[in-house]
Amino acid sequence: MEQTRDQAVQLLNDAKLASDANAKVDKLTGLIELVVRKQPALLQEFLPELVLLQAEPQKPVRLFLAQLLEEATAAAPEPHILVTSLRCLTALLGDAVPAVVKRSVLAANPVFRVVLAVAAGGGLHEAGAAALREMWAVASEFKSAIIKLAVNHSNDGVKLNAIKFLEQTVVLYTGDLLPTLYPGAPSEALRMQPWPPSHALLKPTVLAREAEAHLMELVAMLKPPKVDSLAGPITIVAIKVVSSIAQQRPNFMGRVLPTLLGLASRCGEEGSTVAVSTSTAVKAALLTVLRCRAPTALPWHKKVTKGLQVMGAGDAAEAENRKVKEEPQAAPAQGQPGGPPAQQQVPAAAPPQPAITPKAELDQIMAVLGALAADPHPQQRGMLNSFVAGLQPALLADVVIANMARLPTRGQMGLAPAPAPNGALLAGLMQGLSNRPATPPGPIAGPRPPQGPPPVPIPVPVARPPPNIQLAPKDLTHAQRAALRRGAVERILAATKTPARHFRAGLLARLATKAPKQDGVADEMLESLLRDFHAQGGYALVMKWLFSLYVADAGLEPADALVANTATGMEVDQADGSAVESKPALLEGLEGEEASIATTESRIALSHEAGPSGQEQRSGPDLSGSQYEAVLLAVCEGVREALPAGDRTIARILLEAPVLPSPGVPNLLRDLCAGGGDWATLGLTTAQNIIMLRPPNRFAALGVVLDVAVCKQSDARGKAIRLVANKLFPMIALAPRIERFASQQLHSLMERPKPKPTAAGKPALPAGGKRLHAANVQLKQPLTAANADEPGASISEADGNRLCGLYCVLCTKRQTLLRGLFEVYAAAGPGGKAAIQKQAPALARVVGPAAPALIALVNATPPRSEPLMLACLYALTEKDKPPEALVKACLAQHTRRRDPRWLVPALAGMTRAAVVAVFPSLLNLDAARFNDMIHRLRNVPEEGKGLMNPSEILVALHTADLQKEKIPIRKLILALNLCLDQRDVFTPEALALTLQQLVVRTPLPPLFMRFVIQTQALAPKLKGYIMELLGTLVSRNIWSEPQQWKGWVMCAKETAPDSFPALLQLPTAMLKEALRQMPPAITKQLLEFATSGSSPVTVPRTTLVLLKELTTAVPRLPQPAEAQPAASGSAS
Incomplete structure (x- = not known):
């Protein structure tokens, strides 16, 4: 008990210190197991601390407190426990969260029933009257608070539970029988008895008036x-x-x-x-x-x-x-078939007589009376008086009559009294007696039924000495023994309602263990259990069976099985499998195998309570291939087929079994995970619990989880990866093995050359090569690739995703692993590279742009891993502004490598002047990355505006120093074409603004006139502005720049006749040169325009003379030497 108290103190302190509500509830659940279900005597010490949880801000804790109080009152129905619980429940009724109030009202039904039973059983005596009066006063206040909730509360769920409580109260207060629980008895001994004639607290008339008042409140609603x-x-x-x-x-x-x-x-x-x-x-x-x-x-x-x-x-x-x-007419007809009922005189019926008490029940009552009378303790004497006072008169008369035959004769008066019965036997008898349905009270004054004539005495012959007959025993055959064993097991399996159900499980377990395999006893038990597992008490029987098999197969002798300083034993209850403490005295008297089983259970329970540790503990005997392993796996497979995946019976069996043989249990867990869905969840959760709670099997279960983390089923693989990353990898003892496994799977993506054939024609293994880790189990679908680790094997992208997924997730937990990922990428095949690069964006976003490990990798990127690093950088800076350290690292890489791709992630963190300075390098980008660069310049994250607008981008392109970076002019032409293709970005307004900024530059940009021609073609509405621009260029002596002059002539030719005013502004010599590069029809149209008087400019006389000469001159074909400049001009 002292050890249990220490554990309870530790759990209470952990619960107080826990900040998370779920963690606090988990600790409190363990505390309930210890102080409520295992050692209720500790409630008196711990309950005052537990009720303080009503002030906790977390709702789950207060909800759990209501459940705790309900179980505490049932486990220890004592006045001071009930008073403390009632006061706390009354406080919870005023909680602001309706769910807490609803749970408290739900707990009121069993709690108030226990209170009424304790008051009924204790109010017959003066001892403890003050405590009972206090308890009843607090219970009355609690009841009044619930009545107010039934009428006034705003939540419908609270009202429903409160109305149900009122129904129970009215029925209890007005019944002929009253729930009664005598002092010192457990809550299971509660029984319905008639109202006592005089009671210090409970007055039938007073309670009846209260019940009527409560009913009227319901009726008023x-x-x-x-x-x-x-x-x-x-x-x-x-x-x-x-x-x-x-x-x-x-x-x-x-x-x-x-x-x-x-x-x-x-x-x-x-x-x-x-x-x-x-x-x-x-x-x-x-x-x-x-x-x-x-x-x-x-x-x-x-x-x-x-x-x-x-x-x-x-x-x-x-x-x-x-x-x-119809019912009243049928009654006389049955008794008087010969005449009408009115003509016969029917004598008055005799008063009903009480039924004679059955013999089995009478024997049980007399056994309890004998046990109470044999104990000289004053408390037992008080229990005897209370027990006799609670017996019905007819039942008491039958007890007296039956006991008269057992009165001692004169010669037996000096014999010593019988020894006091065992305490456990007495408790079992009283519990069985309390479950007997109460007989309704009836009149007792009527005569008993006639007993018949007195018996006639029969002469008894004088006894003779028995004859001396020698009988030789005859051994049974093997078939008879097998049939006898099977018959015994079948009869015990069928007796599910026996009071000795605890002994039933142990007896069946021993019979199944000792029976030869050919008898089929084990198969019979499995079939019976799986027919209705929970109703048959399957969990308790399975655990007894496994412990018995463990002792038999492990070869443990009683002396070897004893555990030093073992203070407690564990016994599994038939109904719910909960562990209850059995006193060390119960182990006394056990010999041989029984002592071995009991102490083995105790030892394993203590080892489980010790919890997980960083060291692998001794795993015990190897039982692989034994009968123990066969039964364990057969039970789990049968439960899997009989019960749904939501049932946790398999997990409970594997957690409480004495030992988990390998590879049977790991293969079972892999099969569960291969089922997918809820089965995968069950398998992984069971493996996690084994890792946490069973240190000897920790690494075997970890191997199962790691194998599932690289399996082909995406659903199970995702669950396993999350379990490893979030729960298992943070554990110091498991992290190295998990990291090593993930690294091995990642390295299997690396390309290895095919081995050269040897002289014998067989492929040779790589020099110094070791085969990488591969799962050695077969599931419904294989967990790992069959050829992933073969030298020279080609890995698909799907297999690559499977093999690198775990390592990528671990990188988010430990960023130093990133370098290994990049090194493997550099040596991986096409499928492996595609898989890693597919997961890179999400990995980079989780790590973050400011991670020191990532910035160190940018500064020192492993060779041939640049595409992966660029993919990470592009994903990081797509929606977030890069930090200064990352910008410096990217610029340093560009300086070393002269690769413009490193500039794109850093653009959002650079100034406008810095961007303009590196524009020549950006011209070397491919089309996709160039368009991405334009998008990034126009949309800077976190600032809501662009670093450069479209016109500024075009101006920067035209004014880029191509000679500094030795960029060919075709790169600039391609970049301008890419920009102009984005018509929704580079609108006519942006193009006009660009022309305004470029036309004032001296000299003009090399591709200025080409850009003018493209603008005229893309934005026809700017034609008027372009014609003005042509006139402006004439005033700037555009012919002084040969390349620009060729473009000017080409633009004038394409825009004629709109360009005629600009042509008439040219000097005569330049006009002549321009017209020689145009068709004669344009010259004729220009002459007509000049002589029509509609020209907006003044036409010199020399110009008119030139136009007439050119019009009247005989047209000639251009010479080859003259055709070449035209061609080059069009090309420009």
């Missing part, structure tokens, strides 16, 4: 106008509750039926707002009244029938009435 404001579910539940009370307590018919009939009339009216479900509930309640045969219900049958007719249920009402009329 169903009267208008209150019923119109109630929610539909509240109204339906209230109707069912008052109907149930009237059915169980017919004397309340007059209180309930007027209100129900009023609701019936409202349901029958047209335009009524009562819901259809409410009408159905009222009909059902009234039909229940018609079925009631109590005298107080009969006068209401006519009114109830009318009410049902109003509601449209007249046929159902008539059917019930016919049943009532």
Whole structure:
């Protein structure tokens, strides 16, 4: 008990220090297991600390506190425990969270029933009267608070539970029998007994008046106008509750039926707002009244029938009435078939006699009386008096009569008294007696049934000495022994309701262990268990069986199985499998295998309680291939087929089994994970629990999880990777092995040359090569690739994703692993590179742009891993502005490598002047990255505006120093074409603004006139502006720049006749040169335009003369020497 107390103190301190609500609840769950279910005696010490949790801000903790108090009152039904629990529950009723209030009201039903039973059993004595009065006062306050919630609370769920509590209170207060629990008895000994004639606390008349008041509060809720404001579910539940009370307590018919009939009339009216479900509930309640045969219900049958007719249920009402009329007529007919009942005089019936107590029950009661009378302790004497006072008169008379035959004779008066019975046997007898249904009280003055004539004495012959007969035993055959063993097992398996169910499990386990395999006893037990596992108490039987097999297969002798300083033993309860403490005294008297099994259970329980540690503990004997392993795996497979995946029985078996043989259990876990969905969740959760709670099997279970983390099933693989990264990798003892496994899987992506054939024609292994780790199990779908580690094998992208996924996730937990990822990428094949590069963006976003490990990698990127690094950088800076350290690292890489791709991630962190300075290098980008660069310049993250607008980008391109970076002119032409292709970005307004900024530069940019021609073609609405620009260029002597002059002439030719005013502004010599490069038709049109008088410019006379000469001159074909400049001009 001291060890349990120390564990409880540790759990309580951990719960107080835990900041997370779920962690706090987990600690409190373990505390309940210790101080409520295992050692209820510790409640007196720990309950004052636990009730302080009502001030916790987390809702789950306060919800759990209500459950804790409910279990505490059932485990230790003592006045001071009940007072503390009731006060805490009363405080929780005022909680601001409706869920907490609802759970507290739900706990009120069993708690108040226990309070009433304790008050009934303890109020017959003066001892402890003050504590009982305090308990009853606190319980009354608690009840009043719940009544207020039933009427006034805003939450419907709280109201429903409060109304149900009122129903229980009314029924308990007005019954003929009262729940009674005597002092010192457990809550399982609660029994229904008649009201005591005189009680210090409970007065039947007072409680009846309180019950009637509570009923009237319920009835008032169903009267208008209150019923119109109630929610539909509240109204339906209230109707069912008052109907149930009237059915169980017919004397309340007059209180309930007027209100129900009023609701019936409202349901029958047209335009009524009562819901259809409410009408159905009222009909059902009234039909229940018609079925009631109590005298107080009969006068209401006519009114109830009318009410049902109003509601449209007249046929159902008539059917019930016919049943009532037919029943009284059938009774005389059975006893008097010969004549009418009115003509015969029937004598008055004798009063009913109490039934004779069955012999089995009578023997059980006498055993309890003998056990109590044999104990000289004063407390047991008080329990004896209370027990006798609670017996019904008829039952007590049968006990006296039966005991008269056992009175000692005169010669036996000096014999010593019998020894006191075992305490456990006494508790079992009293518990079995408490489960006996109470016999309703009846008159006791009537005579018993006639016993018949007195027996005639029969002469008894004189006994003779038995003859001396020698009988030789005859051995059974093997078949007979097998049949006998199977028959015994079958009969025990069929006896599921036996009171000795704890012994049943141990006996079956021993029989199955000792039986030869050919008998089929094990198969019979498995088949019976799996037929209905939980109803058969399967978990308890399986654990007993496994422990018995473990002792037998491991060859443990009783002396070897004993554990030094073992203070407790563990016994699994049949119903729910919960562990309950058994006193060391129970181990006394066990010999041989029984002692070995008991102490082995204790040892394994203690080793599990020790918790996980960083060191691998001794795993015990190797039982692979044994009967123990076969039964363990067969049970788990059978449970898997019989129960759904949501059932955690397999996990419980594997956690509590004495030992987990390999490779059977790991293969079982792999099979579970291969099932996918909930089965994969069950397998991984079980493996995690084994890792945490069973150190000897830690690394075997870890191997299962790691194998699933690289399997081909994406759903199971994702769950396993999350489990490893979030739960297992942070553990210091597991991290090196997990990292090593992930690194091995990642290195399997590396390309290795195919081995050269040897002289024998067989491939040689790589020099110094070791085969990488591969899963050695076969699931429904293979967990790992079959050829992933073969030298020279080509790995697909799908296999690459599977093999590198775990390592990539681990990089987010430990950033120093990033370098290994980049080194493997450099040596990986196409499939491996595609897989790693596919996961790189998400990995980079999790790591973050400011991670020191990432910046160090940018400064020193492993050779041939630049594409992966660039993919990470592009993903990092797509939506976030890069930090200064990352910008410097990218610029340093560009300086070393002269690769413009390193500039793009850094653009958002650079100034405009710095960007303009590196524009020549950006011209070397491919089309996709160039367009991405344009997008980044226009949209800088976190600033809401661009670093450069479209016109500034075009100006920077035109003015880029191509000679400095030795960039060919074709690169600039390609870049301008890419920009102009984005018409939604580079709009006509942006193009006009660009021309305005470029035309004032001296000299003009090399591609200026080419850009003018492109602008005229892309934005026709700018034609007028371009014609003005041509005139402006004439005033700047555009012919002084040969390349620009060629472009000017080409633009004038393409825009004629709109360009005629600009042509007429040219000097005569330059006009002549320009017209020689144009078709003669343009010269003729220009002459007509100049002589028409509509020219906006003044035409010199020399110009007119030139135009006439050129028009009247005989047209000639251009010479080859003259055709070449035209061609070069068009090319420009």
